[in-house]
Amino acid sequence: MTDEGPRSIAPADGTAADTQGIKIVGFLCNWCSYGGADTAGVCRFKQPTDLRVVRIPCTGRMDPLFIAKSLIYGVDGVLVSGCHPRDCHYAVGNFYARRRMEAFKAFLPFMGIDTRRFKYTWVSASEGQQWQKVVTEFSEQIHELGPNPGVRRQTGENSKVSTGLR
Amino acid sequence: MKRVAYYKGCSLEGLATEYDRSTRLVCEAFGIELVEIHDWNCCGSSPAHSYDPLLSSALAGRNLAIAADQGCDVVMTPCPGCLKSLKGAQETCEDPSKRKAFVDLVGRDVDGMKTISLLQLLYEEVGPEAIKKAVKRPLSGHVLIPYYGCLLTRPADRAKFDDPENPISLDRLIEATGATAPDFPFKTECCGATYGVTRNEFVGRLSGRILDMASQLGGEAIVVACPLCQQNLDMRQDQINKFAKRDFHLPVPYISQVIGLSLGISPKKLGLDKLCVSPDVLLEDRAGDEKRVQEQAG
């Protein structure tokens, strides 16, 4: 926690502004989770305003490199959501995605990137409430982590660690 | 030789001494070394459960911890009530929210321990086939009712042994001795449990029902694997008769006694004389009769 004290986060009723300018990118499959987010909207389930949704046809379309790209370049959080396993519109797209994202999630912290900035989950088109819960919890988590510095932009800045490997 | 920690529990030290004696004899006969848990204590049984879950788990857990320290990874208890407490202790130890309190109190974890009943030991480690081979004095011609009681196989996800509704292990063990075990519909019905003292009429009603069904099926004895069931059905049979205005006279031996008999161990050693209702009917040798009948038929 920084000196400013606990970071305030936009509460679920959306009354306070997201002054942090936190940005979360959500990759949502068209058939389930995008629909789930729509359902949450139709039901007026209030959510934090940090999420920006990219619609993809299926989580099977998710190349983990999209996540890498986002986090390296300073997007604060990445949320991937698709159909529940066995409910994939394309039968098996999310099975491929699950393995790839699971491996990627385990890999991220090795490179020094906080794995809590990336979450993947399954939300169906009817689970509006679940979507609200996912977005709220994930946004809160990202607010707790604060803005993502990404990796350093410039080269040649001093580094304080010795590698211990060489 | 298989080495198993032996948690006999308070009953087997008092009202069920014959269960203890016969258990030791049968295990010895099949090469199972029973390592009595050093300085064991009472598991707390139902009173502890109804007082505080941690009390129950800690009391039972202490025994598991000692067994583990004695180098055993399997703990056998002939008493299903004790078994329930032991398994409860294990669950508490595995529950992340309770683990610390448990370990603090008991002094160690009890991970990887296996807790089983005598019935499970006899059925899975010894097995009906081995018993059948070892029988010297077959109980052929006897009709013995298998009665499991409520806790031996229930609830299924805790007991992890046999079927919760229609268990068959005791049936198979009885059959291994040569006796007949009818399909007993009240195998797992409750006998009245701890209400022997406080609500005697419950036992009259519930155990009475069990005795009634057993006699309807032509049973000569009810075979049990629980000291509490045995007390209710045997020691209190007169009370039941008074309550139900019946005249049951069914001996209620332990499975260890029945197997012991078939192995040719002396009734005295097995403590058959300790049963309240005389089990003499079991001592009738009908194997010869059977053979004769078969020969005549053949």
Added chain:
Amino acid sequence: MRIGVFVCSCGTNIAGTVDTKRVASEALSFADVVYATNYMYTCSEPGQQEIQKAITEHGLQGVVVAACSPRMHEPTFRRAVEKAGLNRYMFEMANIREHVSWIGTDKEANTRKALDLVRMAVAKLRFNAPLFSSKAPVNKRLLVIGGGVAGIQAALDCAEGGMDVVMVERKQYIGGKMAKLDKTFPTIDCSSCILGPKMVDVSQNEKITLYAASQIESINGYIGNFTVDIRKKATYVNWDACTGCGACVEKCPSKKAEDYFNEGLGQARAINIPFPQAIPKKAAIDAQFCRQLNGKKCGVCAKICPVKAIDFEMKDTIVTEKVGAIIVATGYDLFDYSVYGEYGGGRYPDVISGIQYERILSASGPFGGHIRRPSDGREPKDIVFISCVGSRDASVGRPYCSGICCMYIAKQAILTKDHMPESNSYVFYMDIRSPGKNYDEFVRRAQEEYGVQYIRGRVGKIYQRGDRMVVQGADTLLGVQVEVEADLVVLATGVESSSGAGELAEKLRISYDQYGFYMESHPKLRPVETNTAGVYLAGACQGPKDIPSSVAQGSAAASKVQSLFAHDTIETNPQVALVNERNCIACGKCIQVCPFGAIQWKELRGGIKKAEVLQTVCQGCGVCNATCPPKAIQLQHATDNQILAEVNELCA
């Protein structure tokens, strides 16, 4: 690219919590945006005209509408821009209603979020390209998998419409579960009297080719052009010759074969015709029980057969059929009640399932329509029916309602009274589910006119006492435990998915739920379609259903097929994967991962191999795109560049 942005206020739906005017004005500063405006209802007729006018007046090459969810109005706006001469894919939507205005009340934050979404949509649009559908011919033949009442209805409807139909049935007869029923609710009409003629129609209709005792081996291809391999199982009887005279059945010395048709009540011969009205009426040998086939000397049937149809050497054969559409009507199975240990777990002969009781009631059943107990053949007096056996029971993995049991119990209780006026029927139920036409009246009649005793509660245990069963249950309305002595107990076993449903789904590439029921494309709006184009669902394979619903869905699926077959060609969806051959390194990984078999090798001159997407087969999931190392295969309309463009807008 000249881009126009149209921000919808949606009355106050959006404008209430998003400053739509500001969104429009700031959007003007985005790259390539030459026009931006804000409108009250963009989806309305004048709203659409506004877009079309702007396209013409400002020479727009791409349009972004910031409004509701694209799942709502994307098709609407695509049509609108198309009418104004743009390619329909030169359009993007920013969802600022469901994803913004409706879920947050902070206008400032909402407005900034809306701006981001518009910025992302514009960024993506800059990488959009016109896409065009192609056309593929339609083979106007239909495959119906499953010959129960739903499949029969679908097949007859399509044959009536002049289409060729291929029907494949796993069993040796068609008619499915309905053929086993005695009567049907709520009209008590005779099941075989209403189904029989339809079965005969199937066998006599020249348009219909029936493969009974056959299974789907494999399915390839795509809507309009499927290739299906069908495994015809060895029946050891040449059906072309067999006349169904039944002489072989009469003389077969192996009398202990399992009587599947009678649900294990009674026994059948090793060579058998399951029931007199069977279609096709052909004999088949159960290899498990045939003496000859088990190395013993027999061959009686071969000697007796007047047309020499018996062939002990018969092997399975594979036939290939080409079709343009597939209706799946594989029906259901009934829950195996032996997992209920408390109900005897199958140990008690007088505790039977509803379908077994149906066979007992049936005049063609094992007891000739007289109600008898399986154990001793005695006529029962007290009969207990227990509902929800394998339904609404999470502990056995069946939390759903089977929907038909309440009704069939009421029917069976009524029939019991008809057969034996002196008998007493008791029904244990949790709730009565009778929402069909005349259904509830029917259940009421069972109670009011037939004196069936309904007891609201589940049964805890059934056990034998003497030669009767004791049913120990609850009457929750009174709050008491009840005990009923019964001569016969009928368990209303619930509906579960057909065995092998999952395997067939894999072959068809359609989805199925956790219970094995096939998933419809949309529960309300596309109830008979699947997510694989050209594959439709009928009957209980999609979920528990009664006969009227199954028949209705059979007809519905048939009408879908007929509207497909009304065209000679079909338009394909252009949002599919496309290979950039220059970048393809021929590693074959896309072919390996494609869930639809939509990618194949293509040989260029000089023997160089490249991947090639079959546009009609590709469903557009993008797994190939995510997998391809040099990204040579790109999912059109969701390319790497398009997604990266959106992400880049957030990587400020």
Added chain:
Amino acid sequence: MERNNILSVQQSRDSDFIREVEEASGQNVSKCYQCGNCMASCVYTFAYDYPVTQIMRLIQLGQRDTVLSSRSIWLCANCQACTTRCPNNIDVAQVMEALRIMTRQADTVSQPDIQAFYDEFLRSVKTFGRVFETGLLPVYNMRVKKPFTDFDLAPRLLKKGKITFFPALVKNRKKIAEIFEVTKRECFSKAGKARPEPLSSKTDT
């Protein structure tokens, strides 16, 4: 408790009670759909004031007083029939167990004699480390003022040599005492108030 056949659903609902039961038992009571299977399976139904199904229903409606003062929860023998057969996988016996503990905390044990028996049992364990069956009964009989309970059994048991006159003692009784002490403290902090320990004599009625 006298049954009053009118219930004001909102006013009588104690939602804390529902939460407490769910926390203590680890079960989701709203899963119960009142099919009656527990009641049908329970061999003690004959003795209950509220059959198990109704206890579950009363919990769902948040009826703290009715549930905690009911006879049923202290007559349940924890035989697991309900748990085994519940179609919704609710561990009903565990719910009953949790309720028993709650009644101790709320001091509304409906069957003081059963509690007295349990308390004497635990006292025996606490004192000796094991249960001293022969010693337990007379003390209990005194406490509940039924001095002749099971006296009919004595002669025969004496003859069979099953009655012992000296308790078996656990050597490490300190540890046993510690377990009792700590769990008492833990419960105290959980309940937020003192609870009668098993040796209190206030359950005499």
Added chain:
Amino acid sequence: MLETDRNQLHKLVEEALPELDMVIGWGQSTDSFQTTPVFVRDAKQISQLTLGPFCSQNLTGYLVKPPALDAAPKEGAKPIGICVKGCDSRSLVALIQEKFLTRERVRIFGIPCRGTVDWNKVGKLVDLSNVKSATVEEDVLVVDDSQTTHRIKLEEVLARKCYGCRYPNPLIQDVTIGEPATPRSTSIESSYRDVDRLDAKPLEERLDFWQSELDRCIRCYACRNACPLCVCQDKCIIESREPRWLTQRVGIPEKFLFHFIHAMHLAGRCTGCGECERACPMDIPVTLIKEKLNKIMEERLGYSAGLDVEAVPPLLTFNPGDTEI
């Protein structure tokens, strides 16, 4: 011993050469201690072939890199002979598994390996510019730099990958040269010590570590070019505009993303041969990145690349029963 093995290799190559198109092996390079690939087409060249701890290159890349061979040879084409160490053989398995090669296309001379020398490490002890001769005596490296004769324990100057090597003996081969070698590691734990060491550090330190390491990257792509499984070559998306994943901007994010791309494209495929790291002119431990992924694949999916030609790389398949989150 080396001498015997070398003679055996020469003899076996000589016998086989008439049936082969060529044999790819290692030969002495001009600077007396390093080796260089040689392509033997003529019996006269056979004497150039050598083996031993200096033969660090993984030669299998030559089978698939331009000018690439046809995976399926034309009628009558002769197979190609290739010398492989244990680690190299896993690359071969992976290439065959991914159908870039057929087994029949290659004649494999398997060479059990006791570790290869990392000259960067030697360079820290010896001035490499003056080396007169370098030889190996049992387990000692003898380097003569005209002033002194350095005797260095081989075990101290091996390539980083060798210390966790579980497969020193070729997994597929037609002939073996010399005695089998004993693996230095037989478990996951001992094979990924460097990964674990870095993993043990706090997150910020790991980020600092990679920022400072990757900061040196000059995006020369030598690592990619050296990798036998980086089959995209000039189609690599690191340099493509369609799609355009990376700009030419020289910043750490670009370097990070480049190495992420390289690593993710090798996830479930990398055999850990270490060529990328050996080729890196900036001395960045780039193999370590892939080692982490290899460890994940092994621990989570029970998969190690390059062991079984029939296996499917784990990210090209799935199991509905996979666990998650």
